[in-house]
Amino acid sequence: MAAIDSLAPRLAALSHVMHAFGIDDGDVQALERPPQDGPAPRPVLHGATLLLPEAPPAWALPADELHLAATLHAIGHLRHSWRRQAAGKRKPMSLALAGAIEDVRVDRLLMRRHPGVGRLFRRLLRGQPELPQMGFEAMVARLQRVLLDPQADDHDKDGGDAWVRKGRALFEAQAGRLDDAEAFREVVSVLANDLGQLRVRMNLQTYAPPLPWHDDNSHLWAHGADAEQAETPLRRPPPQGEPQPAPPQAPEEAPEPAPLPELARHDYPEWHYRLERARDNWCTVIERAVPPASASAPTLPARAPLRLARSRRLDRSQRIRRQWEGDELDLDAATEVFIDRRLGLAPDPRLFRRNGRAVPRTSLLLLLDLSASTADLQPCGRSVLDLEREAAALLMDALREREDRLEVAGFDSDGRQAVNYLRLLDFGQPVPADPATVLGAARPGLSTRLGAALRHATARLAKETSAQRTLLVLSDGTPSDIDVFDARHLVEDAARAVVEARRKGVRCFCLSLDRASEADVRRIFGHAGYRIVDDPARLAAALARSYAELAGA
Amino acid sequence: MDLTPYRLTAEPYYHPTGHEIALYEHAYAHRLPLVLKGPTGCGKTRFVEYMAWRLGKPLITLACNEDMTAADLVGRYLLDAEGTRWHDGPLTTAVRHGAICYLDEVVEARQDTTVVIHPLTDSRRILPLDKKGEIVAAHPDFQLVVSYNPGYQSHSKSLKQSTRQRFAALEFDYPAAEAEADIVAHEAGIDRALAMRLVDIAHQSRRLRERGLDEGISTRMLIYAGVLIRDGLPPVDSCRMAMTAPITDDPDMQRALGAILESAF
Numbered sequence: 001m002a003a004i005d006s007l008a009p010r011l012a013a014l015s016h017v018m019h020a021f022g023i024d025d026g027d028v029q030a031l032e033r034p035p036q037d038g039p040a041p042r043p044v045l046h047g048a049t050l051l052l053p054e055a056p057p058a059w060a061l062p063a064d065e066l067h068l069a070a071t072l073h074a075i076g077h078l079r080h081s082w083r084r085q086a087a088g089k090r091k092p093m094s095l096a097l098a099g100a101i102e103d104v105r106v107d108r109l110l111m112r113r114h115p116g117v118g119r120l121f122r123r124l125l126r127g128q129p130e131l132p133q134m135g136f137e138a139m140v141a142r143l144q145r146v147l148l149d150p151q152a153d154d155h156d157k158d159g160g161d162a163w164v165r166k167g168r169a170l171f172e173a174q175a176g177r178l179d180d181a182e183a184f185r186e187v188v189s190v191l192a193n194d195l196g197q198l199r200v201r202m203n204l205q206t207y208a209p210p211l212p213w214h215d216d217n218s219h220l221w222a223h224g225a226d227a228e229q230a231e232t233p234l235r236r237p238p239p240q241g242e243p244q245p246a247p248p249q250a251p252e253e254a255p256e257p258a259p260l261p262e263l264a265r266h267d268y269p270e271w272h273y274r275l276e277r278a279r280d281n282w283c284t285v286i287e288r289a290v291p292p293a294s295a296s297a298p299t300l301p302a303r304a305p306l307r308l309a310r311s312r313r314l315d316r317s318q319r320i321r322r323q324w325e326g327d328e329l330d331l332d333a334a335t336e337v338f339i340d341r342r343l344g345l346a347p348d349p350r351l352f353r354r355n356g357r358a359v360p361r362t363s364l365l366l367l368l369d370l371s372a373s374t375a376d377l378q379p380c381g382r383s384v385l386d387l388e389r390e391a392a393a394l395l396m397d398a399l400r401e402r403e404d405r406l407e408v409a410g411f412d413s414d415g416r417q418a419v420n421y422l423r424l425l426d427f428g429q430p431v432p433a434d435p436a437t438v439l440g441a442a443r444p445g446l447s448t449r450l451g452a453a454l455r456h457a458t459a460r461l462a463k464e465t466s467a468q469r470t471l472l473v474l475s476d477g478t479p480s481d482i483d484v485f486d487a488r489h490l491v492e493d494a495a496r497a498v499v500e501a502r503r504k505g506v507r508c509f510c511l512s513l514d515r516a517s518e519a520d521v522r523r524i525f526g527h528a529g530y531r532i533v534d535d536p537a538r539l540a541a542a543l544a545r546s547y548a549e550l551a552g553a
Numbered sequence: 554m555d556l557t558p559y560r561l562t563a564e565p566y567y568h569p570t571g572h573e574i575a576l577y578e579h580a581y582a583h584r585l586p587l588v589l590k591g592p593t594g595c596g597k598t599r600f601v602e603y604m605a606w607r608l609g610k611p612l613i614t615l616a617c618n619e620d621m622t623a624a625d626l627v628g629r630y631l632l633d634a635e636g637t638r639w640h641d642g643p644l645t646t647a648v649r650h651g652a653i654c655y656l657d658e659v660v661e662a663r664q665d666t667t668v669v670i671h672p673l674t675d676s677r678r679i680l681p682l683d684k685k686g687e688i689v690a691a692h693p694d695f696q697l698v699v700s701y702n703p704g705y706q707s708h709s710k711s712l713k714q715s716t717r718q719r720f721a722a723l724e725f726d727y728p729a730a731e732a733e734a735d736i737v738a739h740e741a742g743i744d745r746a747l748a749m750r751l752v753d754i755a756h757q758s759r760r761l762r763e764r765g766l767d768e769g770i771s772t773r774m775l776i777y778a779g780v781l782i783r784d785g786l787p788p789v790d791s792c793r794m795a796m797t798a799p800i801t802d803d804p805d806m807q808r809a810l811g812a813i814l815e816s817a818f
Binding site for chain 2: 009010012013014015016017019020021022024068071072110114115116117119120326327328329334337338351354355528538
């Protein structure tokens with residue numbers, strides 16, 4: 001595990017590299033494998049996800065460079081290589097050789113387009129340990145070396161020498177057609193045939209592509225009935241360096257908790273896009289109270305406190321007098337200047353005044369999606385609800401000292417008759433010293449009838465007298481409910497609820513914690529009304545910016 | 554007042570990417586206020602300079618910032634030995650004497666500033682100076698051009714509908730790769746192959762927009778990097794200094810951009 005720790009901080013940057021090279025769904029993760037005998041584990045390319053093992057210790061190379069090279073190589077495969085071709089009855093050695101030639105082909109393509117990649121590969125090659133003398137792997141290694149590094153020379157004088165020279169000549173003869181994988185089939189078949197005649201054997205158990213940035217090429221072949229096993233299943237490593245919050249359990253594992261006490265019931269309309277009209281009193285929102293410090297508090301990972309931007313709004317009620325420069329003359333000061341002049345005194349030149357910055361009071365309602373889907377783990381290894389709780393805690397901490405009023409509520413739904421609105425922290429209530437005490441009551445439950453929850457939140461905000469009323473929704477974004485079978489219905493209803501809220505002067509913004517839901521969130525909140533955060537490391541920054549934008553800071 | 558200092562003496566370099574020049578000329582013929590939308594560093598300001606030169610009009614440019622107030626635009630009273638004296642702001646100068654007034658990044662300005670341009674941007678074409686008690690009728694040559702970057706997704710940094718609907722708009726984006734390479738090669742004085750390589754890097758960075766980068770690397774940054782390379786600095790250092798280091802503080806993103814640079818040269 002310690003080994004993977006050192007890789008983890010590089011993964012995000014390597015994913016960015018994949019995106020920058022045009023692999024939009026690319027991702028780089030750590031390959032977690034129990035230590036085993038045999039060759040060091042190789043990178044694995046699974047779909048557009050590259051799984052990286054630690055660098056093999058035998059190579060005296062910076063692990064950084066090796067991981068970057070592996071990522072670039074994977075980009076090469078994703079851009080240029082075939083996927084899952086039927087292996088048919090081809091021999092393992094022939095497949096391995098075809099893979100090795102393909103590896104060199106994609107590396108050469110990358111080197112042609114990006115000269116720095118060539119320098120990187122050659123630097124890595126020169127850190128290669130002494131090559132073994134005999135065997136298939138050694139011959140492949142030598143051939144790859146001379147193909148990737150024109151300065152390298154194959155010094156050995158045994159039989160491998162001639163084969164490597166021949167391979168080099170055959171490959172270079174096709175080098176003008178690097179883009180065409182077919183052009184190298186003939187090269188592979190001639191070289192494989194020669195190996196057969198040389199009686200070179202390949203050890204299936206120990207063979208791995210000789211260059212450590214080359215992946216295991218399992219993505220190139222489909223082996224008939226075993227095709228499914230050819231690719232290594234994805235296993236996500238648990239997040240590193242953070243205490244794991246209590247995992248949200250499926251409801252049936254815990255005894256069904258008694259429903260929280262009801263405070264009030266409110267009926268709201270729902271928009272039916274097929275009918276193009278709202279049905280009155282269609283949904284019932286049930287406000288529920290949280291018993292004080294009831295549920296066991298989840299542990300929230302420690303985070304740097306959120307820094308919220310200072311206000312940018314002007315407030316004419318706050319005039320700053322006696323300034324060196326400003327928008328208008330400060331009449332009192334100007335009068336004094338003239339009096340001073342008459343008296344022969346040096347006047348005070350600070351005679352302007354300007355409008356001060358407002359500290360507008362904001363009422364912020366933070367609406368947490370508590371539906372069952374928020375228990376799903378995200379690519380970062382934590383559930384949406386964990387991230388929601390963490391964001392809420394950050395915001396509560398940051399707003400404790402400010403004049404802004406904050407309400408934190410959660411919602412889930414069980415059909416249109418029962419949209420639960422859980423009041424975790426009410427407007428005007430002091431923010432508890434440890435936000436976890438109120439956030440503990442937020443447990444993943446039922447479905448997501450977002451529109452009704454938005455309408456109720458808007459109604460709560462409408463009672464506020466602050467200059468600004470804002471609604472920040474934390475969600476995984478896709479509304480659903482048990483009595484709705486048209487996926488578009490609740491999206492359209494929620495979009496309608498947002499329009500209505502904005503019309504009432506409530507600013508709405510959504511931080512969605514699941515990239516997969518982007519289309520729905522965009523439909524509901526508009527192109528400038530949402531932000532996707534699927535990386536917990538970016539949560540605080542995204543929250544601070546969303547707050548700044550919402551509060552007009 | 555003499556507007557000579559505001560006249561462009563030499564033709565600014567501008568590489569058209571569409572028929573924006575003709576569109577601007579028509580807009581100017583009718584003195585339609587214009588908004589230029591586009592990401593930062595894609596050539597909006599250069600375009601306005603070029604058009605001012607082409608039309609032979611003086612150009613008064615104002616970079617808007619969050620501390621800019623209405624008084625900074627229209628003017629204010631100052632004190633002198635006699636008492637108070639009115640001092641025209643740059644917008645008033647342009648309105649009174651007939652210049653193209655260009656408000657760069659107008660959404661950065663405080664909201665009260667955008668309201669003063671309203672009477673100038675409809676059929677009235679007047680600028681009321683309420684503190685002075687004067688109404689300035691716009692000179693026939695006056696035109697208002699503003700720019701902003703729609704990439705900022707922000708409630709506070711966007712134009713109000715009442716402002717928006719007074720303008721005709723031209724949309725800008727980074728030029729197509731070939732054209733962008735021509736521009737970088739010309740402006741930085743580097744060979745075209747190198748310019749193309751810089752453009753490739755910019756395209757890679759622009760793919761990272763919305764994945765952690767707020768904006769990709771702009772044409773302007775490519776030109777800066779090109780200038781440094783022309784001076785003899787190593788390309789990777791030049792690009793890091795002029796292109797990748799400025800655009801983000803995120804260490805993961807810096808690492809990724811560093812890898813992109815290393816792979817490009």
